[in-house]
């Protein structure tokens with residue numbers, strides 16, 4: 001594997017609710033290499049976005065502990081001016097909803113130029129040419145016209161391409177895509193994913209791809225981290241994860257979407273608890289697999305490396321099974 005780009009160590013992100021702090025990201029350690037796509041999957045509320053925002057240090061009021069080392073520089077403790085320099089230059093984010101991420105009152109071209117202005121010394125013409133080149137690179141037809149247009153004049157798919165052009169304007173080494181296709185319809189989703197894959201090759205970025213869609217992960221990721229209730233419960237290479245999933249949560253996610261050769265789906269019991277009610281002791285997934293005996297869980301579950309590069313939290317995976325009574329003919333979706 002190539003050079004380590006990002007190293008997250010014991011990251012804990014807590015939000016203040018009433019007068020207490022509650023961790024939405026709890027002791028997360030991960031690495032990302034250059035040219036690698038790391039998928040992060042989990043149901044809604046499992047802490048994926050909180051993790052992404054913590055890496056970019058975008059939270060206003062959260063308490064962040066631990067380390068987020070990008071090229072060995074710690075984002076958690078970095079000065080505001082260094083952070084501003086790093087965002088949009090060494091790291092950038094593609095957000096879920098392109099409409100809210102764009103300024104409705106500013107022409108597209110100017111919005112992309114703003115990012116260039118912050119990080120690169122360029123003359124006005126050179127900047128405009130660079131923007132047109134970026135629009136072409138992300139597959140926008142008639143880029144000279146689009147340069148003058150406003151966000152509402154473009155389709156959702158085209159707006160997401162603009163967001164991607166902004167994100168890659170300075171060829172960041174780290175690109176975080178938080179559900180980049182959720183707001184788009186299916187055919188456009190595939191085009192945007194193809195575009196992200198192409199760009200990875202062109203700018204050699206490391207990509208963190210956050211999604212609740214296992215199909216997207218299977219297609220795009222090199223490695224996958226499965227997140228549940230603020231913690232990583234399993235990490236593995238993508239093929240290993242799909243061929244030999246171990247953690248009961250990973251298995252539940254995989255069995256709750258239609259699979260070849262299986263006519264019944266597993267229905268995951270309950271929902272991800274809210275932040276105030278997250279179990280903080282023992283296995284956080286225990287309440288959702290009530291048929292598994294308490295003694296199967298660890299008291300303080302940790303990630304174990306069960307084979308090279310394959311990590312699983314808690315021993316409850318060892319004798320896990322799906323009982324017949326929680327299977328159904330129809331999908332219930334995972335998110």
Ligand SMILES: Nc1ncnc2c1ncn2[C@@H]1O[C@H](COP(=O)(O)OP(=O)(O)OP(=O)(O)O)[C@@H](O)[C@H]1O
Pocket residue numbers: 015016017024042043044045046047048049050051212273274275
């Ligand atoms: N600013 C905040 N203040 C308080 N609680 C928050 C804040 N942001 C997120 N949370 C809580 O943290 C938990 C994790 O949320 P997060 O948005 O990271 O989940 P997610 O996995 O990204 O879900 P989704 O797929 O719906 O975006 C949730 O319980 C959420 O309600």
